[in-house]
Amino acid sequence: MTRTEAAPRKRGRPRKTEAELTETRGRLIRAGVATLTEKGFSAVGIEEILQAAAMPKGSFYYYFASKEAFGLELIAAYAGYFARKLDRWFLDETVQPLQRLVNFTEDARDGMARHGFARGCLVGNLGQEMGTLPESFRAALMQVFDDWQARTAACLRRAQAAGEIAAGRDCDELAAVFWIGWEGAVLRAKLERRAAPLEIFARGYFAGLTGNAP
Numbered sequence: 001m002t003r004t005e006a007a008p009r010k011r012g013r014p015r016k017t018e019a020e021l022t023e024t025r026g027r028l029i030r031a032g033v034a035t036l037t038e039k040g041f042s043a044v045g046i047e048e049i050l051q052a053a054a055m056p057k058g059s060f061y062y063y064f065a066s067k068e069a070f071g072l073e074l075i076a077a078y079a080g081y082f083a084r085k086l087d088r089w090f091l092d093e094t095v096q097p098l099q100r101l102v103n104f105t106e107d108a109r110d111g112m113a114r115h116g117f118a119r120g121c122l123v124g125n126l127g128q129e130m131g132t133l134p135e136s137f138r139a140a141l142m143q144v145f146d147d148w149q150a151r152t153a154a155c156l157r158r159a160q161a162a163g164e165i166a167a168g169r170d171c172d173e174l175a176a177v178f179w180i181g182w183e184g185a186v187l188r189a190k191l192e193r194r195a196a197p198l199e200i201f202a203r204g205y206f207a208g209l210t211g212n213a214p
Contacts, residue, residue: 037119097158
């Protein structure tokens with residue numbers, strides 16, 4: 001090749017930068033989370049996720065080794081998002097501790113209403129279909145629930161210290177009761193497409209804590 005000749009240009013798309021790869025991967029995760037708050041993991045195909053993320057077919061396995069690996073990433077992403085949400089409400093020192101939990105339930109109710117009660121809880125949805133999911137999901141889902149309960153128990157202990165809950169109540173158990181009941185209420189609200197199940201549970205739960213409806 002003479003000095004005046006240019007080197008041949010390689011055909012094909014230019015390689016993506018690290019930032020572009022991260023953004024694309026994040027788009028897939030966001031699309032997956034949004035889809036799985038409405039539908040079951042077993043019923044959703046990879047092509048549906050790609051379509052929701054506006055990505056071409058065949059690109060999924062560049063970012064994830066398998067659908068199982070993708071599912072575990074979705075659980076981790078949702079857990080992180082929800083932990084930040086709980087902290088935003090439970091650590092709000094502008095209101096009394098028990099009111100923080102009330103405010104969380106009201107915000108969650110309003111969030112479901114914004115989506116026409118079509119979306120529920122990704123972790124709760126996956127838990128309901130655990131019989132058909134990879135066994136690796138079980139420990140991941142249990143860890144998320146344990147984290148949510150721990151954050152809730154801490155908020156309840158603050159309420160207890162403030163005299164809002166009787167000193168003899170077991171806040172760890174009260175937190176477990178909350179999440180067992182709340183997930184059931186979310187499922188029922190999604191089924192009925194209305195807020196009533198959430199409101200009924202919240203009234204009963206807080207009445208049981210204080211002797212009065214919130």
